[in-house]
Amino acid sequence: MREYRNSILEAELSAGTGPLVGDPSVVGAVEAALREFFESRRDMVASVGGGYPETVTTLEQFVLRGGKRVRPAFAWTGWLGAGGDPAATEAHAVLRACAALELVQACALIHDDIIDSSRTRRGYPTVHVEFADRHGRNGWTGDAGQYGTNVAILLGDLALAWADDMVRESGLPHAAATRLAPVWSAMRTEVLGGQLLDIGDEARGAETVESAMRINRYKTAAYTIERPLHIGAALAGADSELIDAYRRFGADVGIAFQLRDDLLGVFGDPDVTGKPSGDDLREGKRTVLLAVALERADAESPDAAALLRRSIGTRLTETDVVTLRTVITDLGAVADVERRIDALTADGLDALDTSSATPAAKATLRQMADAATRRTS
Amino acid sequence: MREYRNSILEAELSAGTGPLVGDPSVVGAVEAALREFFESRRDMVASVGGGYPETVTTLEQFVLRGGKRVRPAFAWTGWLGAGGDPAATEAHAVLRACAALELVQACALIHDDIIDSSRTRRGYPTVHVEFADRHGRNGWTGDAGQYGTNVAILLGDLALAWADDMVRESGLPHAAATRLAPVWSAMRTEVLGGQLLDIGDEARGAETVESAMRINRYKTAAYTIERPLHIGAALAGADSELIDAYRRFGADVGIAFQLRDDLLGVFGDPDVTGKPSGDDLREGKRTVLLAVALERADAESPDAAALLRRSIGTRLTETDVVTLRTVITDLGAVADVERRIDALTADGLDALDTSSATPAAKATLRQMADAATRRTS
Numbered sequence: 093m094r095e096y097r098n099s100i101l102e103a104e105l106s107a108g109t110g111p112l113v114g115d116p117s118v119v120g121a122v123e124a125a126l127r128e129f130f131e132s133r134r135d136m137v138a139s140v141g142g143g144y145p146e147t148v149t150t151l152e153q154f155v156l157r158g159g160k161r162v163r164p165a166f167a168w169t170g171w172l173g174a175g176g177d178p179a180a181t182e183a184h185a186v187l188r189a190c191a192a193l194e195l196v197q198a199c200a201l202i203h204d205d206i207i208d209s210s211r212t213r214r215g216y217p218t219v220h221v222e223f224a225d226r227h228g229r230n231g232w233t234g235d236a237g238q239y240g241t242n243v244a245i246l247l248g249d250l251a252l253a254w255a256d257d258m259v260r261e262s263g264l265p266h267a268a269a270t271r272l273a274p275v276w277s278a279m280r281t282e283v284l285g286g287q288l289l290d291i292g293d294e295a296r297g298a299e300t301v302e303s304a305m306r307i308n309r310y311k312t313a314a315y316t317i318e319r320p321l322h323i324g325a326a327l328a329g330a331d332s333e334l335i336d337a338y339r340r341f342g343a344d345v346g347i348a349f350q351l352r353d354d355l356l357g358v359f360g361d362p363d364v365t366g367k368p369s370g371d372d373l374r375e376g377k378r379t380v381l382l383a384v385a386l387e388r389a390d391a392e393s394p395d396a397a398a399l400l401r402r403s404i405g406t407r408l409t410e411t412d413v414v415t416l417r418t419v420i421t422d423l424g425a426v427a428d429v430e431r432r433i434d435a436l437t438a439d440g441l442d443a444l445d446t447s448s449a450t451p452a453a454k455a456t457l458r459q460m461a462d463a464a465t466r467r468t469s
Numbered sequence: 470m471r472e473y474r475n476s477i478l479e480a481e482l483s484a485g486t487g488p489l490v491g492d493p494s495v496v497g498a499v500e501a502a503l504r505e506f507f508e509s510r511r512d513m514v515a516s517v518g519g520g521y522p523e524t525v526t527t528l529e530q531f532v533l534r535g536g537k538r539v540r541p542a543f544a545w546t547g548w549l550g551a552g553g554d555p556a557a558t559e560a561h562a563v564l565r566a567c568a569a570l571e572l573v574q575a576c577a578l579i580h581d582d583i584i585d586s587s588r589t590r591r592g593y594p595t596v597h598v599e600f601a602d603r604h605g606r607n608g609w610t611g612d613a614g615q616y617g618t619n620v621a622i623l624l625g626d627l628a629l630a631w632a633d634d635m636v637r638e639s640g641l642p643h644a645a646a647t648r649l650a651p652v653w654s655a656m657r658t659e660v661l662g663g664q665l666l667d668i669g670d671e672a673r674g675a676e677t678v679e680s681a682m683r684i685n686r687y688k689t690a691a692y693t694i695e696r697p698l699h700i701g702a703a704l705a706g707a708d709s710e711l712i713d714a715y716r717r718f719g720a721d722v723g724i725a726f727q728l729r730d731d732l733l734g735v736f737g738d739p740d741v742t743g744k745p746s747g748d749d750l751r752e753g754k755r756t757v758l759l760a761v762a763l764e765r766a767d768a769e770s771p772d773a774a775a776l777l778r779r780s781i782g783t784r785l786t787e788t789d790v791v792t793l794r795t796v797i798t799d800l801g802a803v804a805d806v807e808r809r810i811d812a813l814t815a816d817g818l819d820a821l822d823t824s825s826a827t828p829a830a831k832a833t834l835r836q837m838a839d840a841a842t843r844r845t846s
Contacts, residue, residue, distance in 0.1 A: 136655060140662035140687050142680060143669045203626065207619040232672040242584040242668050245622060246661050249580065249629060253657040256633040260650050266643060273637050278513060280630040284623050285517035291619050292520045295609040303519060310517050 122164045125191035126155055129258050150222065151247050155198045158214035163193040163320045166342075170324020173453025174334055186327050188262035189272065193320060195255035196280060200287075200315075202248035206241055207291065220244035264327070271326040279319035286311025293378055301383040305347065308380065313346025337447030341457065344440030348433045349464040354379035355429060356469070358417060364469045370413035376405020380432070385425035396423060437465045499541045502568035503532055506635050527599065528624050532575045535591035540570040540697045543719075547701020550830025551711055562640035563704050566649065569639070570697060572632035573657060577664070577692075579625035583618055584668065597621035641704070648703040656696035663688025670755055678760040682724065685757065690723025714824030718834065721817030725810045726841040731756035732806060733846070735794060741846045747790035753782020757809070762802035773800060814842045 130152045137148050167190035172178065176186060204210075205218035212218060217225060224240025232239070259269075259276060290307050292298075321338040330338075356365055357372030358381060372379060382404065389397035396419050403416055420426060444457055507529045514525050544567040549555065553563060581587075582595035589595060594602060601617025609616070636646075636653065667684050669675075698715040707715075733742055734749030735758060749756060759781065766774035773796050780793055797803060821834055 133658065136658050137662065140659055140666070140683070142662075142666040142683050144662040144665060147665050147669070199626065203622050206622060227672055230673075233674050234672055239668065239672050243665065245580050245583065245625075246665050246668075248622075249576065249626070250658070250661045252626060252629055253633075253654075253661065256630075257650075257654045260654070273634075277630075277634045277637070281510065281513050281627070282517055284627045284630065285514065285519075285521040288521060288524050288620065288623050289517070289519045291616065291623075292524070295604055295611055295616050296607075297610050306517070306519050 118165050118168050119161045121187055122161045122168075122191040122194065123156060125188045126194055129188070129191070129195075129254070129261075130155075132261070133254065147243065147247065148250070150219065151198070151251060154202070154216075154219060155194060155251070157216070159194065159197070161191075161194060163197060163316060164190040166317055166320035167193060167324040167327075169453055169456055170321035170338055171328045172324070173321075173338075173449035173457070174325045174328035174330035175450065176324070176328040182263075182265055182268065185263035185265070186268075186324075189259050189264055189327060190320075190324070192255045192258035192262070193323075195251045195258055196283075199248040199252040199255070200283065202244050202251065204287065206244055206248075207287075218244075219247060268327050268329070271329060272323060275319060275322050275326045279315060279323070282310045282319070283315035286315065294376075299378060299383055299386050301380055301387060304378055304380040304383045307378075308347045308350040309343060312350045313343045316342075317346040317349075318342030331448075334448050337443045337449070340443035341440040341447075341461070344436040344443070345461045345464060348436040348440065348461075351380055351429050351433050351436070352465050352467060354381040355426065356467075357381075358420065359426070361468070366469070369410070370408065370417070373404055373413055373416055374406070374408050381420065381425055381429050384428045385420045385423050388423040388425060388428075389419075393423070433465055437461055495542050495545050496538045498564055499538045499545075499568040499571065500533060502565045503571055506565070506568070506572075506631070506638075507532075509638070510631065524620065524624065525627070527596065528575070528628060531579070531593075531596060532571060532628070534593070536571065536574070538568075538571060540574060540693060541567040543694055543697035544570060544701040544704075546830055546833055547698035547715055548705045549701070550698075550715075550826035550834070551702045551705035551707035552827065553701070553705040559640075559642055559645065562642070563645075563701075565639035566636050566641055566704060567697075567701070569632045569635035570700075572628045572635055573660075576625040576629040576632070577660065579621050579628065581664065583621055583625075584664075595621075596624060645704050645706070648706060649700060652696060652699050652703045656692060656700070659687045659696065660692035663692065676755060676760055676763050678757055678764060681755055681757040681760045684755075685724045685727040686720060689727045690720045693719075694723040694726075695719030708825075711825050714820045714826070717820035718817040718824075718838070721813040721820070722838045722841060725813040725817065725838075728757055728806050728810045728813070729842050729844060731758040732803065733844075734758075735797065736803070737846070743846070746787070747785065747794070750781055750790060750793055751783070751785050758797065758802055758806050761805045762797045762800050765800040765802060765805075766796075770800065810842055814838055 130148075133148070134145075137145050164187075168187065171186055171190070177183065201213060202219045205213055206220050210218050211221050216222070220237075220240040220243070222240070223243040224236045227234075227236035227239045259272070262269075264272065286307055286309070289303070290311055293303050293307065298304075318339050319342070321342045322335060325335045325338050354372065354377075357367075357377065357379065358370055360367065360369070362369045368374075372382075382400070386397060386400055389400060399419060400416070403412060408416070441458060441461055444454055444461075447454075449457070507525075510525070511522075514522050541564075545564065548563055548567070554560065578590060579596045582590055583597050587595050588598050593599070597614075597617040597620070599617070600620040601613045604611075604613035604616045636649070639646075641649065663684055663686070666680070667688055670680050670684065675681075695716050696719070698719045699712055702712045702715050731749065731754075734744075734754065734756065735747055737744065737746070739746045745751075749759075759777070763774060763777055766777060776796060777793070780789060785793070818835060818838055821831055821838075824831075826834070
């Protein structure tokens, strides 16, 4: 249903030129750490027995078969940029703690796919659909859809519990683990808050710029860039100046990334984005773009406001979409959002440039900011 | 729907004479620790803003307004029994870590109530029903039931994440936290395994004694008694002999508790249990009692086997229930389960008696074992 919105949680921050965050080998190292963690759970799961090992295998496949590992890569880049030494003895523990972000993300995706009634994820059936299908294929008792949802709720819980286990067993020095704790805690509390606000605003039909920006901040920016960078900095024992710079960069560029996503959701070329044109309009996504358009329409053009309110979130023809695009553009909403993207990106880059991050990390993060905010897909 | 089964997760281990596990003041202390923890999250939640603080208040009320605090009480008793000193400086940290079990339990209950489509919990609407009702009262957009479920999924996640935060911020000495970690990890992995096996067995129509016993072990015994006692022992730095004794006691008495529950679910007096007579038969609960009856019927009486299979889990009249009770009793299944309860309780008490636990802890745990396995409600 709202497949597109999910892609934001998944945040594919590339521009067709390969991974942009840190060394591509980070992806391989993160996946090796995740594989090693699942291996470490094998005995405990086997001791429970029954069908548990098989069910857990589905979680393992879900975690290992896709994703750009964006959050671990930001955390790792944040650590390197704060002076972390990949040749140091603690580097492997840091990598494991960064990789644990993928288990938090597994829970977020599995539960979000239930919430959004999404049917596919990374080219495969979503977890709840996979288990509903298994139920159907085997002709089991009860409602297949309910069964799939129930298994997916519990497997998401397991991923979340294991994320904590993975951090705890990462082998981090005590001082680093202590510095990490409050950031790890904030990140999870914030992303769950962002998700709760999102479904709450959707239900209430909230349409202010402020509420859309708040969701962008906590559901996307803080969770995807700001806190992962902060985690890396905390693990390296960075000073508060660098942490503040990372956080400003992460919040600003993360929101700019989301605003670019909003524009692509209405104006993107389907051949490039791989998503139907005007998808966000049909889904009634409460974006900043739409909020700005409504705010301007209310002030300047009651007809445009009425048209937007009665069209958004309904079955729209291609012609309807073209009309709505013109209305949104003519209201100045596109230019407004483009200005916000530019200002946020400039602020974020400014915070980064004047920080004490290493030149290599600055280069990586600058490249990422550019790709995230200027991309066409 | 399956309200009764839920009560096992909630495990009201009392016999009408007040709390039996440890000092009644433990309940008050646990609730104070939980209140203090929620207070400590206030700023972080407020900084996200929007409707987040209000939503979190519902979680706080859910956690604080009921429950016997059975798991924290077992953990605390386990700690005392292993020589923990309530006057020691670390006692408050231990209490906080024990209280965190209630946040794991909050997640388990909130998500289990979705899974079981339960409408009430502790005399109030379940969390998903509460939010669905709010949606309806406010005339919001979209499906009220789906909204309620979605909020409850995320609030359960938050409780699970916060359980870890509460342990991490409990102030435990590093050595105690290190000893706790693997037990805490095992407990969560086991209970989620038990829940997954339960819904898997229900879907597959599993009916063996072995599979029902496995669910009793991991969903009830390990989660409610065995691991909480183990957690207390680990926090106190107990030796492996005492840990083994606690675990044997917890697993045996925990399963015996569940078997007693199974008998009450079929033979309990509605005036005493407060639940409709023969509830488990109508719900088709896959208990050890039923598995034993089916095993015996398959060996001795094909007619009884056929009757059981076509009746269980259907709309049964009072007369049907009386007939099924007679069949189950005549097959010798009740006597079989009573023998299992006796043997498990004896084994558990034997492990406890010969252990190095303090006399006070032994007395408390013995009293609890008696109440849990001989109760009538």
